[in-house]
Amino acid sequence: MEKERYRKIRERTLQSYNRNSLFWKHFSDLSGGIKQVPSAIPTGNVNYLSNHNYLLDYHDLFQRNMGTFYQHFVASIPFLVEEKCRIGVSIYRLAQHLVKEKDNYITFLETGVGDGANGRTMAEFSKGLIRTLSTTNTVYSKNNFYRLCNHEYSKLHHGSFINITPEYITSQQDLSFFSNGFNIIYENVTFPFYGSEREDLIDYVARLLKKDGLMIFLEKLRHPDESEYRKREKIKDDQYKAKYFSDSEIKEKRSDLLEVIERGQVDFESLTDAIKKHFKYVYLIWNSTNFYEFVGSNNELIVSKFIELLPPIYVPSPFCAESNLPRNL
Structure with a gap:
């Protein structure tokens, strides 16, 4: 019964993927530097990075590791560079806390x-x-992944996340690191491009998560007040993206992506309700304009430790619309 349900979720998700073929062509053009290449690569705020352990060193490595698409990605979302460093360092410190035996590791x-x-x-x-x-x-x-990767600790699947199933992992010898599941899963602005059925998509992916694992969600959310949504979009475009893209590029991006993105977006309440159906402990950990980040887990001790290890967020006013972050939901 459960296997049949996952099969149906997969079929529906792939149908959505195939309907958006023009959008994926747009993604390919961005990845190849064919269009909308940022005029500069965003760097994190040095004062912020210098005030917290590991952040500055992590930032420098992150900058070297960004390929063409990731450079576009961080130029499109205000202060995402600082957030990726904040999350990366916190996961590293959590791994140090969790791994007690030599040659052991956590999976992501x-x-x-x-x-x-x-x-x-x-x-x-x-x-x-x-x-x-x-x-x-x-x-x-x-190609950028393999060009930039200089170690054996990271693997890539060329294809949709929907292909990553327990059966697929066990069938691939080079994925043996992950045969027992993942300690952390990060939904990285992915689900909106496959539809609005968050509960099903979370369920499909979360079966790969270890029982005491964490799942992080970064998504762009709708707002009940359309004028507030547009206001935040204007702040993002005029005060951040304009540093990296021309007016015509910003307008082109709106026309290329708006219908697909907004069709699959959900609001704050819908996403948190879906997360809470799978996880007992849920925190809001970051906000920048219409982008939100959450973490969920069924292990109170581990999620509390992760929250404890998170440095303060760096999202200056007027980009951050939330207060008291992180906070339990």
Whole structure:
């Protein structure tokens, strides 16, 4: 019965994927640097990074690991560079806390987002204490992944995250790191491009998670007040993206992506309700304009330790619309 349910979720998700073929062509063009290449690569705020252990060193490695798509990605979301460093360092420190035996490690899966700079940096920075698996839909990002990866601790699946199943992992010899499941899964602005059925998608992916694992969700959310949503979009475009893209490129991106992205977006309440159906402990840990990040777990001790290890967020006003972060939901 359960196997049949997952089969149906997979079929429906792949149908959505195939309907968006023009969108994936757009993603491929971004990954290949064919269009919308940022005029500069965003760097993190040095004062912020210098005030917290490991962040500055992690940031420098992250910068070196970014391929063409990831450079576009961090130029599109305000202060995402600082957040990727904050999350990466916190996962590294959590791994140090969890791993007590020599030659052991924790495992990390991220769904989508190009060349896997996020996962590759965690694995390289931790010297294999974190083993990572990333997914990408484009050949350009696949090539960038292998061009930039200089270690054996990170793996890539060229294809949709929906292909990553327990059966697939056990069938692939080079994925033996992950045969017992993942300590951390990161949904990296992925689900909206496959539809709005969050409960099903979370269920499909979370079966790969170890019982005491964490699942992190980064998504762009709808807002009940359309004018507030548009206001935040304007702040993002005018005060951040304009530093890296021309007016025509920003307008082109809106027209290329708006219908697909907004069709699959959900609001804050819908996403948190879906997360809570799977996880007992849920925290909001970050916000930048219409982008939100959450963490969920069924292990109170581990999620509390992760929250304890998180440095403060770096999202200056007026980009952050939330207060008291992180907070329990």
